[in-house]
Amino acid sequence: MKNEIDKKLTDKNIKPTAMRELVLQVLSEQKTATSLPELERKFEKADKATLYRTLKTFEENKLIHSIDDGTGSVKYALCQDACECHPEDLHVHFLCTRCKKTYCLNDITVPTINLPKNFSLESVNMVVKGACSNCKS
Amino acid sequence: MKNEIDKKLTDKNIKPTAMRELVLQVLSEQKTATSLPELERKFEKADKATLYRTLKTFEENKLIHSIDDGTGSVKYALCQDACECHPEDLHVHFLCTRCKKTYCLNDITVPTINLPKNFSLESVNMVVKGACSNCKS
DNA sequence: AAAGTTTGTGCAACCCAGTTGCAAAGTTAA
DNA sequence: TTAACTTTGCAACTGGGTTGCACAAACTTT
Numbered sequence: 001m002k003n004e005i006d007k008k009l010t011d012k013n014i015k016p017t018a019m020r021e022l023v024l025q026v027l028s029e030q031k032t033a034t035s036l037p038e039l040e041r042k043f044e045k046a047d048k049a050t051l052y053r054t055l056k057t058f059e060e061n062k063l064i065h066s067i068d069d070g071t072g073s074v075k076y077a078l079c080q081d082a083c084e085c086h087p088e089d090l091h092v093h094f095l096c097t098r099c100k101k102t103y104c105l106n107d108i109t110v111p112t113i114n115l116p117k118n119f120s121l122e123s124v125n126m127v128v129k130g131a132c133s134n135c136k137s
Numbered sequence: 138m139k140n141e142i143d144k145k146l147t148d149k150n151i152k153p154t155a156m157r158e159l160v161l162q163v164l165s166e167q168k169t170a171t172s173l174p175e176l177e178r179k180f181e182k183a184d185k186a187t188l189y190r191t192l193k194t195f196e197e198n199k200l201i202h203s204i205d206d207g208t209g210s211v212k213y214a215l216c217q218d219a220c221e222c223h224p225e226d227l228h229v230h231f232l233c234t235r236c237k238k239t240y241c242l243n244d245i246t247v248p249t250i251n252l253p254k255n256f257s258l259e260s261v262n263m264v265v266k267g268a269c270s271n272c273k274s
Numbered sequence: 275a276a277a278g279t280t281t282g283t284g285c286a287a288c289c290c291a292g293t294t295g296c297a298a299a300g301t302t303a304a
Numbered sequence: 305t306t307a308a309c310t311t312t313g314c315a316a317c318t319g320g321g322t323t324g325c326a327c328a329a330a331c332t333t334t
Contacts, residue, residue: 017330
């Protein structure tokens with residue numbers, strides 16, 4: 001258990017502290033992406049700033065990626081193992097407008113776009129909104 | 138001039154007040170999408186809340202649409218004449234990571250996505266990031 | 275093992291976009 | 305002109321995100 005978590009951290013060159021183990025543990029358990037405020041609620045004890053910096057560290061080291069789904073708080077989810085967060089690695093995200101959960105649609109990669117002349121591409125944020133299978137009446 | 142602006146407002150069932158005429162005027166002049174804070178700076182005089190509510194009114198009446206480009210402030214741009222803001226009307230937006238301007242790529246409609254079973258689609262926010270033609274070195 | 279260095283954590287304070295309540299001003303209707 | 309409604313302006317607040325700083329914990333070096 002703990003060893004798997006620690007391995008994930010060290011594989012990405014992140015020193016495995018107690019805090020980081022806990023946060024990664026929780027993130028691993030989620031089926032949908034998690035925001036900083038949500039994380040704060042899950043860890044009554046922990047400090048917002050620490051959680052914030054933990055997420056930043058994870059993101060910089062490509063352990064997680066962030067999704068801005070327009071709900072006002074950025075959400076985070078684990079990257080796929082080999083993910084380098086390059087444009088061709090990116091997948092579509094789905095925000096359920098009912099339950100406000102954000103899903104990583106890992107097997108739906110973002111479509112290629114033909115940009116206008118002299119525009120260069122760095123990344124894509126694609127959020128599809130609608131009702132998820134749980135909420136669809 | 139003023140008549141065109143007023144016509145656009147009344148066509149969308151928005152009462153043409155002085156404030157609204159001014160805001161629509163300014164929005165019409167922009168080649169890129171405009172945020173509330175930017176608008177505040179353009180109108181030193183006007184109140185934030187009024188501008189805010191003006192934008193909301195415009196958006197509700199489908200005169201403008203909003204784009205969350207992840208910069209921390211939502212941006213607004215005029216809709217195309219016949220726009221109903223339905224999924225099939227939506228276009229891709231481009232955020233230049235250098236100059237932070239957000240372009241409506243009006244002739245690039247968002248690609249169709251095959252959602253998982255029992256997921257329904259309401260709308261799509263697709264923001265491509267990179268360097269625009271002005272900023273590309 | 276002690277002193278020094280680096281890294282991580284916790285607290286407090288802050289910034290800023292967005293939002294709301296309320297009262298004053300303006301507009302429309304009777 | 306009065307009454308009803310709409311718009312505007314001010315002030316205050318919310319909440320997510322961010323930073324400075326001091327303390328604690330973990331590595332280094334001798």
